[in-house]
Amino acid sequence: MKFEHRKMVIAMVLLLAGSCFAPGISPGQYQYAPPPKEITIDYLSDWYGPVQYNHEKHAQRADCQDCHHHTTGPEDSERPFRKRVNPACLVCHEQSPPSETVSCKQCHTRQQFYPGEVVKSDNPVLYHIDRTGLKRAYHQACMPCHLEKRTHTSCDSCHALTEKGRQAYQLQDKTGQKESSGQNE
Amino acid sequence: MINRRHFMKGGLAASTIGALGLSKKSEAADFAGYPDSMGVLVDLSRCIGCRSCEAACNSEQQLPPPEKPFNDFSVFEELRHGQKRRPDENTYTVVNSYDPPALDHPLFRKIQCNHCLEPACLTSCFVNAYTKTPEGAVIYNPDVCVGCRNCMIACPFYIPAFRYSSAFQPRIMKCVFCHDTRLREGKPPACVESCPVEALTFGRRTDLLAMGKQRIRQNPESYVNHIYGEHEAGGTAWMYLSPAPFEQAGFDTTVPNEPILNYVKDFLSFVPMVLMIWPALFAGFHLLAKRKNDNTSAATQDNEE
Numbered sequence: 001m002k003f004e005h006r007k008m009v010i011a012m013v014l015l016l017a018g019s020c021f022a023p024g025i026s027p028g029q030y031q032y033a034p035p036p037k038e039i040t041i042d043y044l045s046d047w048y049g050p051v052q053y054n055h056e057k058h059a060q061r062a063d064c065q066d067c068h069h070h071t072t073g074p075e076d077s078e079r080p081f082r083k084r085v086n087p088a089c090l091v092c093h094e095q096s097p098p099s100e101t102v103s104c105k106q107c108h109t110r111q112q113f114y115p116g117e118v119v120k121s122d123n124p125v126l127y128h129i130d131r132t133g134l135k136r137a138y139h140q141a142c143m144p145c146h147l148e149k150r151t152h153t154s155c156d157s158c159h160a161l162t163e164k165g166r167q168a169y170q171l172q173d174k175t176g177q178k179e180s181s182g183q184n185e
Numbered sequence: 186m187i188n189r190r191h192f193m194k195g196g197l198a199a200s201t202i203g204a205l206g207l208s209k210k211s212e213a214a215d216f217a218g219y220p221d222s223m224g225v226l227v228d229l230s231r232c233i234g235c236r237s238c239e240a241a242c243n244s245e246q247q248l249p250p251p252e253k254p255f256n257d258f259s260v261f262e263e264l265r266h267g268q269k270r271r272p273d274e275n276t277y278t279v280v281n282s283y284d285p286p287a288l289d290h291p292l293f294r295k296i297q298c299n300h301c302l303e304p305a306c307l308t309s310c311f312v313n314a315y316t317k318t319p320e321g322a323v324i325y326n327p328d329v330c331v332g333c334r335n336c337m338i339a340c341p342f343y344i345p346a347f348r349y350s351s352a353f354q355p356r357i358m359k360c361v362f363c364h365d366t367r368l369r370e371g372k373p374p375a376c377v378e379s380c381p382v383e384a385l386t387f388g389r390r391t392d393l394l395a396m397g398k399q400r401i402r403q404n405p406e407s408y409v410n411h412i413y414g415e416h417e418a419g420g421t422a423w424m425y426l427s428p429a430p431f432e433q434a435g436f437d438t439t440v441p442n443e444p445i446l447n448y449v450k451d452f453l454s455f456v457p458m459v460l461m462i463w464p465a466l467f468a469g470f471h472l473l474a475k476r477k478n479d480n481t482s483a484a485t486q487d488n489e490e
């Protein structure tokens with residue numbers, strides 16, 4: 001089975017245009033375009049279809065930095081997000097300015113483990129020898145919170161299986177031979 | 186490089202020389218391995234047991250359909266002869282669930298061929314059906330296999346499985362690291378690409394060791410301070426990190442650190458009778474294989490690329 005990422009429609013995943021409108025946090029000097037209320041995340045769809053992501057609803061329940069971690073600049077008293085940042089990052093990035101985009105895919109590649117990514121580790125001064133790819137980054141952004149808040153965590157509660165996915169998982173309910181049993185949890 | 190390649194394919198020669206005591210230290214122990222060979226680091230603390238890797242393997246390798254769909258999690262309860270699931274002649278990889286006492290959640294572990302740096306399957310095979318490729322895969326050529334099943338006994342991880350469908354066309358079934366369809370082109374194997382959480386990290390083995398050590402260093406409370414496969418069986422291309430002691434996740438922690446070939450050799454040196462007979466026997470088999478080999482040179486050449 002081949003993942004035909006490149007052939008997929010590169011629709012706008014504006015997961016990203018996150019501005020800080022969460023309660024209690026002022027955008028301060030960092031101004032981003034207001035995020036759309038709903039985002040279709042289909043950049044990686046293959047076995048699973050796109051995620052219809054309600055950005056507005058999530059922004060009411062979490063801080064921007066819960067998902068957009070270190071991409072939004074240094075902490076100040078009004079932006080107490082350091083609790084979420086891996087201390088190992090701060091060794092170098094204590095004073096890093098905000099990145100120009102808060103898009104996940106700007107830093108996290110969907111070509112993870114392809115030759116171009118593997119040779120990047122040849123750079124002797126590079127500390128990021130173990131950078132997370134896009135698929136893990138998306139799941140890491142969502143799953144810890146969903147588990148903590150005991151909300152839905154099964155695969156198809158966020159993205160439905162496509163026909164290709166049904167074949168990959170060998171769900172053959174059309175012939176009645178196999179039932180789609182035992183989804184996660 | 187050519188010499189090394191020949192050596193790695195020359196299980197017969199190496200074990201015969203070793204057996205006759207011409208070299209005290211086997212060549213295998215001096216062979217440092219292919220410098221840029223690839224591997225996979227499996228991080229058990231990341232795996233969520235979704236079985237996507239099993240599904241991806243099944244499609245990529247065009248294996249027979251499974252009894253239950255790949256998102257049926259009742260397979261984790263299955264026992265066969267009191268044992269959890271194993272890779273078999275229809276399945277190159279399985280994910281099993283374990284319950285280490287110190288964890289409040291199950292621990293999942295993917296099982297497949299570990300693609301040893303000095304594979305016991307290869308050294309035990311006297312018709313050279315196995316090849317360790319410079320990319321890191323241990324591949325198998327059914328055209329020369331005589332069906333003796335030595336490799337099944339030699340493998341310290343009990344991986345090679347025998348397909349019984351035809352007595353005249355012996356066929357060992359095991360993970361081939363997607364060598365022909367992906368690895369050769371530099372692409373990660375299908376299971377790695379399917380994993381939603383990067384529990385499987387593909388890269389150069391040397392890089393993976395550095396990553397594994399970095400993960401342990403940065404989160405010492407989350408991991409056992411050991412990379413399974415760094416040294417086991419002389420080192421393997423697939424390696425593992427675990428948050429619980431490895432034996433609690435079904436790993437055999439008694440696998441020696443020396444390549445299995447060295448053990449075979451030591452054993453032989455204590456049995457002079459065998460020394461007299463085996464070389465002749467091997468030579469016979471070798472000639473047999475060679476004849477068969479010549480008939481199918483096109484196919485094997487492809488494997489040697």
Ligand code: SF4
Pocket residue numbers: 298299300301304305306307323339340341342343344345359
């Ligand atoms: S795990 Fe077993 S089958 Fe795989 S390379 Fe090692 S000895 Fe051979």
Ligand code: SF4
Pocket residue numbers: 231232233234235236237238239280293295379380381382383384385
């Ligand atoms: S695809 Fe990844 S997370 Fe899922 S069972 Fe396989 S290794 Fe574990």
